[in-house]
Amino acid sequence: EAGVAQSPRYKIIEKRQSVAFWCNPISGHATLYWYQQILGQGPKLLIQFQNNGVVDDSQLPKDRFSAERLKGVDSTLKIQPAKLEDSAVYLCASIQWVGELFFGEGSRLTVL
């Protein structure tokens, strides 16, 4: 079974530029999450999707972050404009309905 795929693995941008991360969850997984993991900290939830609808985006900084999950499969997380404090690893995770939550390897963002 293929795991959660994320790209790009690494991205370096200047502040005020934009960036987008892509996630392809495990086939058949209805629920998808984006987490932000700042160096030295545990992951923090940004947004949760159920199929193509947003369940919880209360922790998403909506002035600069946006996310979508068209057709209830792939998802994209965008940051525009990026700030220095957005430097982090962005993790995507998915789960079918119940059971184990599976994480991707993450996309590491460095903002200079």
Add this chain to the structure above:
Amino acid sequence: GDSVTQMEGPVTLSEEAFLTINCTYTATGYPSLFWYVQYPGEGLQLLLKATKADDKGSNKGFEATYRKETTSFHLEKGSVQVSDSAVYFCALSGKDSSYKLIFGSGTRLLVRP
């Protein structure tokens, strides 16, 4: 709000030593508790979990017991190996939070031969 506190690292042990990584939590109701592991260059993997008080989760020689009275979920292993070197995260999921995980800050374990 809900939170997880775990001991700071790094924890450095010799091979075959006993491991304990402390984790305590604050939550309303009765959350599910998890330990995740992140090996170098890899994604987070579920190590073990417990869903109710006094449950013991176990996997790959690691164990943790859900202690409601002390709000703790300490990770233990009787004899660590070099291959156990990784970052370990304690996490909770509230009963009504649909697997939305709240993580501790992580504890790095380094096992020396």
